[in-house]
Amino acid sequence: xxxxxxxxxxxxxxxxxxxxxxxxxxxxxxxxxxxxxxxxxxxxxxxxxxxxxxxxxxxxxxxxxxxxxxxxxxxxxxxxxxxxxxxxxxxxxxxxxxxxxxxxxxxxxxxxxxxxxxxxxxxxxxxxxxxxxxxxxxxx
Numbered sequence: 001x002x003x004x005x006x007x008x009x010x011x012x013x014x015x016x017x018x019x020x021x022x023x024x025x026x027x028x029x030x031x032x033x034x035x036x037x038x039x040x041x042x043x044x045x046x047x048x049x050x051x052x053x054x055x056x057x058x059x060x061x062x063x064x065x066x067x068x069x070x071x072x073x074x075x076x077x078x079x080x081x082x083x084x085x086x087x088x089x090x091x092x093x094x095x096x097x098x099x100x101x102x103x104x105x106x107x108x109x110x111x112x113x114x115x116x117x118x119x120x121x122x123x124x125x126x127x128x129x130x131x132x133x134x135x136x137x138x139x140x
Contacts (some may be wrong), residue, residue, distance in 0.1 A: 027085045027089040028043050028044065028045065028064065028066065028089050028091045029043070029044045030042065030043050030044075030091065030093070032093075034119075037118060037119050038116050038117060038118045038119060039099060039116075039117045039119065040114065040115070040116055040117075041062075041093065041114070041115045041117065042112055042113065042114050042115075043064055043066075043091065043112070043113040043115075044111065044112060045066050045068075045108075045111055045112070045113050046111035047068050047071075047084065047111065048066045048067065048068050048111065049067070049069070050108045052066055052067040052068075053065070053066045053108060053113060054066070055104075055106055055115075057095070057101045057104065060094065060095045060096070060097060060099075060101065061092055061093070061094055061095065062092065062093045062094075062095055062101075062104075062115075062117075063090065063091075063092050064090070064091045064092075064093075064113065065088060065089070065090045065091075066088070066089050066113075067087065067088045067089070068084070068085065068086050068087065068089070069086060070082075070086040071084075095117065097120075098119055098120055099117045099118070099119060099120060100117070100118045100119065100120040100121070101117070103117075103118050104116070104117050
């Protein structure tokens with residue numbers, strides 16, 4: 001399963017909102033759901049060059065890092081408004097032991113990074129057959 005248990009991150013987020021005034025959206029919003037024996041995770045990364053996206057997994061922690069460079073106009077252009085966040089963004093997701101981190105698949109299309117993380121075979125529900133017939137003694 002996908003786990004998000006980091007109380008310090010939530011405290012940091014609340015502190016940022018308090019001191020920065022208006023609530024700003026996350027630079028890397030995420031959705032996650034379970035379907036067809038896999039966990040699917042999508043990250044919105046508009047304006048990010050796919051070559052700048054870096055994925056890594058260490059001890060069941062998935063790290064997504066991406067860079068959005070500032071838009072520069074022509075030489076001599078005056079920047080009037082700059083509201084889109086730029087720079088390097090990092091997001092960590094804690095993966096449960098039931099996911100197969102060796103078989104993660106990633107695609108990037110139209111500013112959306114999509115990951116498919118299969119559920120490990122040993123964690124999938126399975127039916128156990130019950131045999132019937134003559135009574136056997138254990139150990140014989």
